[in-house]
Amino acid sequence: ELKVEQNPLFLSMQEGKNYTIYCNYSTTSDRLYWYRQDPGKSLESLFVLLSNGAVKQEGRLMASLDTKARLSTLHITAAVHDLSATYFCAVVVGTPLVFGKGTRLSVIA
Amino acid sequence: KAGVTQTPRYLIKTRGQQVTLSCSPISGHRSVSWYQQTPGQGLQFLFEYFSETQRNKGNFPGRFSGRQFSNSRSEMNVSTLELGDSALYLCASSLAAGARSEQYFGPGTRLTVT
Secondary structure (H helix, E strand, C coil): CCCEEECCCEEEEEEECCEEEEEEEEEECCCCEEECCCCCCCCCEEEEEECCCCCECCCEEEEEECCCCCEEEECCCCHHHHHHHHEEEECCCCCCCEEECEEEEECCC | CCEEEEEEEEEEEECCCCEEEEEECCCCCCEEEEEECCCEEEEEEEEEEEECCCEEECCCCCCEEEEEEECCCCEEEECCCCCCCCCCEEEEEEEECCCCCCCCCCCEEEEEEE
């Protein structure tokens, strides 16, 4: 059974600081998604990582995938308050998507 | 292009009742998946439909059922509601079957069982 572990589960960051969220998974997969969820809202797709070594960047967020280590990272650069949300990674092994528990990020002044 | 729509957005039901939730996928998408989100269990897969056929089902009791119509719209039904069924129910649509096809999520239906 595929297990997806995210850490940390809770993260309080100061504005302007950098931090990384980790997503480890237990079974070989070559496709991983990162989503953002605001309180009471749905999931917004951030990144689709399709192969080993894939790196994607959007604004202050950068995601990478190491399929050999079964690890994906979501790096936050110079955090701003607008990034406060819960971030989920989701791994593809056949069907369906298997989600991590999520990382609740709070960016404070 | 219109996104995934779900109705109703909010629902309050009593234990023992049944409920039907609806999901309209993005135009052209033929696959619809349903997920349950709770604070304790996180996001859990319920089922996936493609071309009116259920392709996969998650580990949920038989009280949870679904169907898909020829226009790709999907409904899920929960019978004999329990307090633990209170959750955010999300549907996601994709062009093709399976999670390798990127899924786009709807706004969700917030179900509260009292």
